[in-house]
Amino acid sequence: MPPFAIADILIVEDSLLHSQLAASLCLELGASEVREARDGQAGLERMRERLPELLLLDLEMPRLDGVQVLQHMARDNLRVPVIVTSGKDYMLISAVEQMGRELGLPILGGLKKPLRKQDLVDLLRRRWGHDALSAQAEDLCSDTEIRLALDSGQIIPYYQPKVTLDNGRLKGAEMLARWNHPDKGIIPPSRFIPVMEACGWVTELTLLMLEQGLKQWQEWARHGIRIPLSVNLSALSLKGDTLVPEIEARLRASRVPARYTIFEITETAVADNLAEAIGIAARLRLSGFGLSIDDFGTGFATLQQLTRFPFTELKIDQSLVTSVCEKPHLEVILNSIIELAQRMQLSTVAEGIETVADLEFMGMRGCSMGQGYHIARPMDAPRFGDWVKQHLAAIQPAQPR
Incomplete structure (x- = not known):
């Protein structure tokens, strides 16, 4: 059975030669039909x-080059999963790739030409069928449906574990919102978060996730599981005077120590309402909460954000983690990020660990923790509890006495 049943x-x-090579590889990998176009205009x-x-999509072509093709695709809403190919660096x-995203x-x-079968297999295996990718083709849910779901x-939160990369010790979990629809099953966040x-x-x-997470933490604590839970905090929430008091009130009611809650803020999102955002971040830290800069390595104001906000943790974006083994120039960037975090005494978390190679590579570079499909997929609370028990039993021999 072919590894990828792509119709x-x-x-x-x-280039006729490179096109024929690519077509041959695609047919080997299970494509039912392979079409070809000799320039960007014909491709569109x-x-x-x-x-x-x-x-x-090749980058160097007559009439319209690959960059222009991507721009036309976005303008005309031609939403097709794309692999960029080129003989350039x-x-x-x-x-x-970044422009297209x-x-x-x-x-x-992206892959460098001439294409190799294993490189194409590895890329498709990493990306094809991921929840985030398949959800892009789906429509957003209506605000009426979502309001009903909230009320x-x-x-509900799903939990994805964070573990140390050297010995697999459980160090925390990120809470990820999922919609448990009574008829449609689990709906991914890409269909309701934008709305x-x-x-x-x-x-x-955020407050709903926090409430459920604190309640779940109490339940797990009764069984000896005490780990920090990470909650995503939108930049749209970093304003006004009510957020911090509401968070503190929920914490007091739960009696969960503040050090067991980390708020994750996306790197590219904290530039708006800067004074208010810094004030809220500072107050959260004063209350004892952790503060994580999420998706680090994807924006342009990286260093500025690190100097402005009192972060305790740095999460390296998945796009960097999963590409660094294949793209040598990214290794320099990765090494600089990890060294910077260490000098600033920030914990580092590699997002999107999907293979043994990812885990070993990031560990060798000095990253302390990781999360991703290779470690565990996001799970509801009962399955997470079962996973923790199995995981602790599996790594127990490696734990120091």
């Missing part, structure tokens, strides 16, 4: 005729 792949490549026409399930390929396109990654307690942001409900969501 329709479009290769946009001006093929997509308008019928959207493929996967696009392999990895820095250029990475820059185009900023345009809102589902960019799977009726259908939004909540537009409607001004994200602070309510």
Whole structure:
């Protein structure tokens, strides 16, 4: 059975030799149909005729180059998973990948030509079928449905463990919002978080996650499990005078020590309402909470944010973690990030650990913790409790006495 049952792949490549090689690899990997286009304009026409399930896009082409094709795709809402290919250096390929993501396109990654089967397999295995990717093609839920879900307690936390990379000790868990729909099952956050942001409900969501997390922490503590729980905090919540008192009130009611709660703020989101945002962050730290800078390495104001906000933890973005083994220039950036965090006495967490190679590589570079599918997928509370018991039993021999 082929590893990837992809029905329709479009290769946009001006070199006949490279196009034939790519087509041969795709057929080996299970593609039912492979179409080809010799330039960017022809590629766009093929997509308008019928959207493929996967696009392999070269960067250097006549008429329209790969950069222009991505810009047209975004403008015309041609949302196709894309693999960028080029004979140019990895820095250029990475820059185009980032541009495509900023345009809102589902960019799977980039590969250097000539394509190799194992590289293509590794990239598809990492990306194809991920929840975040498959959800991009789905419609957003209506605000009426989401309001009902909030009011009726259908939004629940899933828990993804964070472990040390040297010996696998459990160090915490991130709470990720999921919608437990009575008829449709679990709905991913990509279908409801944007609507909540537009409607001004994200602070309510944060407080709801916090309440459920604190209650769950009490339950786990009775069974000897005491770990920090991380709660996502939107930049849209970093304003006004009510957020910190509401958080503190919930903490007092639960009697959970503040050090067991970490608030994660995305790196690119903390620039608006700067004075208010810094004030809220400082008050949270004064109350004893941890503060994590999330998705580090994806924005342009990285160093400024680290100097402005009193962070205790730095989470290295998944796009950097999963690409560094394949793109040597990113290793320099990664080493600098980890060294910077160590000098600032910040804990480091690698997001998106998906393979043994990811785990070992990040550990060798000095990153202290990791989370990702290789360690464990996000789980509801009962399954997380079971996972913790199994995990502790598995690593017990390695624990120092």
